[in-house]
Amino acid sequence: MEWKERKVTLNKIVIYSSRYGTSAKYAHKIAEQKNYFLCSLDKIVNYTDKCDEIIFIAPIYIGKIFGFNKLIRELRQSNQVKITLIIVGIYDPQRAENNLKIEKMIIKMVEGSSFKLQSIYRLRGQLNIKKLSITHRILINALYTAAKKKGNEDLSENEKDIISAYENQKQVNDDNFNKMLKNI
Numbered sequence: 001m002e003w004k005e006r007k008v009t010l011n012k013i014v015i016y017s018s019r020y021g022t023s024a025k026y027a028h029k030i031a032e033q034k035n036y037f038l039c040s041l042d043k044i045v046n047y048t049d050k051c052d053e054i055i056f057i058a059p060i061y062i063g064k065i066f067g068f069n070k071l072i073r074e075l076r077q078s079n080q081v082k083i084t085l086i087i088v089g090i091y092d093p094q095r096a097e098n099n100l101k102i103e104k105m106i107i108k109m110v111e112g113s114s115f116k117l118q119s120i121y122r123l124r125g126q127l128n129i130k131k132l133s134i135t136h137r138i139l140i141n142a143l144y145t146a147a148k149k150k151g152n153e154d155l156s157e158n159e160k161d162i163i164s165a166y167e168n169q170k171q172v173n174d175d176n177f178n179k180m181l182k183n184i
């Protein structure tokens with residue numbers, strides 16, 4: 001429920017983009033616990049002019065942040081707004097090599113923008129195979145099957161994450177969440 005009758009502060013707003021609901025769930029939890037205004041990326045009108053900071057929550061799909069380009073386009077006119085980015089994905093949020101790659105990409109994407117990228121957080125995502133589109137399901141099934149054919153010693157850390165997310169589909173157990181909540 002996004003339009004609750006409660007007093008919300010508009011100096012920070014939470015905007016989310018989500019295909020299967022994990023990022024939306026995180027966004028609702030953050031908005032509720034911090035009492036921030038909440039809005040889906042599909043529905044932003046001109047709230048971005050009225051706030052000092054946007055907390056943008058979105059999943060990664062094949063290395064790309066879902067909806068981030070759209071947000072950047074929306075913010076073209078919004079001078080000086082601060083952005084906190086929360087990225088959701090199944091790969092271990094603590095793994096430095098993944099984070100470095102993504103941070104490099106983000107810095108490139110925001111080059112020349114008038115907003116200020118303040119901080120980036122990562123949260124553990126979830127795979128709900130039954131909910132996936134056919135294309136996504138085929139891709140994830142292929143990655144999972146290929147990983148399962150390997151011996152444990154040949155698996156990369158990301159492949160282990162795929163197996164774990166595939167086999168524990170309902171678990172979102174993120175210790176980072178509460179730590180992050182204090183900082184945003």
Ligand SMILES: Cc1cc2nc3c(=O)[nH]c(=O)nc-3n(C[C@H](O)[C@H](O)[C@H](O)COP(=O)(O)O)c2cc1C
Nearest residue numbers: 018019020021022023059062063089090091125126
């Ligand atoms: C086709 C596909 C590609 C994905 N690619 C990545 C990826 O590159 N890195 C990652 O950490 N997670 C990846 N994921 C996992 C999603 O980020 C994860 O399922 C997330 O919780 C989805 O969020 P949503 O429910 O808000 O859409 C991928 C998932 C799918 C289905």
